[in-house]
Amino acid sequence: MSSRPSRTASKAGALLASASALLSAGLLYPAPAAAATTASSGHTPAHATAAVLDLDGAGGAPVLHGEDRAYDTASIVKVDILAALLLQAQDAGRQLTARERKRAEPMIRRSDNAAADALWRQIGRASGLAAANKRLGLTSTTGGPGGKWGLTRTTASDQIRLLWAVFGTGGTVRAGSGGLDARSRAYVRTLMSQVAPEQSWGVSAAGTEDSGRALKNGWLERNTTGLWDVNSVGRVTVKGHRYLVAVLSDGSASMGDGVSLVERTARAAVT
Secondary structure (H helix, E strand, O other), X not given: OOOOOOOOHHHHHHHHHHHHHHHHHOOOOOOXXXXXXXXXXXXXOOEEEEEEEEOXXXXXXXXXXXXXXXXXXXXXXXXXXXXXXXXXXXXXXXXXXXXXXXXXXXXXXXXOHHHHHHHHHHHOHHHHHHHHHHHHOOOOOEOOOOOOHHHOEEOHHHHHHHHHHHHOOOOOOEOOEOOOOHHHHHHHHHHHOOOOHHHOOOHHHHOOOHHHOEEEEEEEEOOOOOOEEEXXXXXXXXXXXXXXXXXXXXXXXXXXXXXXXXHHHHHHHHO
């Protein structure tokens, strides 16, 4: 939402196809040739921030690597959109409808933008996201303007708070208050563990066991500079140890560079 120099040659076609699909769907914006040339020849170095929470450790605070500043979410916000939808359903005392599931599942598994557009409207756009995030404990996330959910701004530490709301043990849940209940958390976890194979890059590079992997990625080319925002959030397992990992980045000259940066940063942060 291209490939790493080391082991992504086989992924390149699939990732580029995904990028083309996003371009046609409106999340990615074509950059002028001049901007792309400038970006590749002399742009400001790319930046990345990682946050890691050890689910099996004694401490309860995430460890930060890099400056915990705000980045554009691109499609990682789709996890947040789904969380907001589930909270609204909980408050109404119901499960998701078949229509809602038909949109939620491709939104996470395939990063479907049309599904995200529909659910973004349904939750109330930025204001609906803000209401959900207040309940989930996020403090530094601001929804994108109008229909531009991909321009939501967030920090790595806030993404760990969101991941904790999904992968943590939960708490007291009542209509209108509290976080995601056990059924909702299990639903999000399941979808994040079933992302399309061509979108399984990112924080998964830090894991050693596929069975413990669950993630959501996001990628966005900026129309003014030709530079890329590339992000990845999720849970990984390393030698039986579970970690929540969020890596946010911007300023990469290409999607491939961004993927490589995110994966290097994730591995370094976990190890």
